[in-house]
Amino acid sequence: MVRWQPDAPGRLAAAALDLFEERGYENTTVIEIAERAGLTKSTFFRHFPDKREVLxxxxxxxxxxxxxxxxxxxxxxxxxxxxxxxxxxxxxxxxxxxxxxxxxxxxxxxxxxxxxxxxxxxxxxxxxxxxxxxxxxxxxxxxxxxxxxxxxxxxxxxxxxxxxxxxxxxxxxxxxxxxxxxxxxxxxx
Missing domain, CATH: 1.10.357.10 (Tetracycline Repressor, domain 2)
Known part of the structure; x- marks a missing residue:
């Protein structure tokens, strides 16, 4: 079982930045950001309304x-x-x-x-x-x-x-x- 880790918004921002650098902003999805951060899509949307706001x-x-x-x-x-x-x-x-x-x-x-x-x-x-x-x-x-x-x-x-x-x-x-x-x-x- 995965243990809870703090700072979901920071982890999501770091994951998004990595993916935006690797694939480009347009080619990155919210699901990919959440997965890279070890979180769910619903957790992403608890913290950010869309992928533009994550940074x-x-x-x-x-x-x-x-x-x-x-x-x-x-x-x-x-x-x-x-x-x-x-x-x-x-x-x-x-x-x-x-x-x-x-x-x-x-x-x-x-x-x-x-x-x-x-x-x-x-x-x-x-x-x-x-x-x-x-x-x-x-x-x-x-x-x-x-x-x-x-x-x-x-x-x-x-x-x-x-x-x-x-x-x-x-x-x-x-x-x-x-x-x-x-x-x-x-x-x-």
Whole structure:
């Protein structure tokens, strides 16, 4: 008899990533993903509505960013608040043990238009969530939207560098570098 193993969503995501790399996204079925993970099709659908979602975090990143924004120092400006939240995200989510998976995941997303489209929609949700969290802190709506858009840009630049770095640099310092580049661009430097 097979023993129960924890982290079904993580096992399903790892199996899906392996299969998408081996066979391509279009040529992989939910049943194959579930079997590779040692689970059933019904277990797959308990965790994900379809195979597109298996490589996305089900709102984990969005929730962590909203928490980070809420817990940032009260005197921090909107963009610094977002940067603090991104730093916290790096410490809890974008950790060294997730770097390889994240890089492989991004390569699969980049290779499949349907997955790129899903990722773009997730980023829009992420930006809206950051703007809403900033607004709850008292940041005026327009300023919150601008800071969230710039925060998403900072996140994208830092993430691309993080998955591409060979030296193992942490996510947080890359966020700060990207934020400095955004501020330098604004200042005309």
């Amino acid at each position: 996305f975090d089900k709102g984990t990143v969005t929730g962590l960013l909203a928490e980070g924004i809420a817990s940032a120092p009260p005197d921090a400006g909107p963009l610094d608040t977002v940067a603090d939240a991104l730093d916290a995200l790096g410490r809890t989510f974008f950790t060294a043990d997730r770097r390889e998976f994240s890089g492989r995941r991004q390569a699969v997303l980049n290779a499949h238009p349907e997955l790129r489209e899903r990722e773009a929609l997730k980023r829009l949700d992420l930006t809206a969530s950051m703007a809403e969290a900033l607004h709850r802190r008292g940041v005026p709506t327009l300023n919150a939207r601008v800071a969230a858009q710039l925060g998403t840009l900072v996140w994208e630049v830092a993430y691309d560098q993080w998955i591409g770095t060979g030296n193992g640099e942490d996510f947080g310092p890359l966020v700060r570098q990207a934020l400095a580049a955004v501020r330098a661009a604004e200042a005309g430097g």
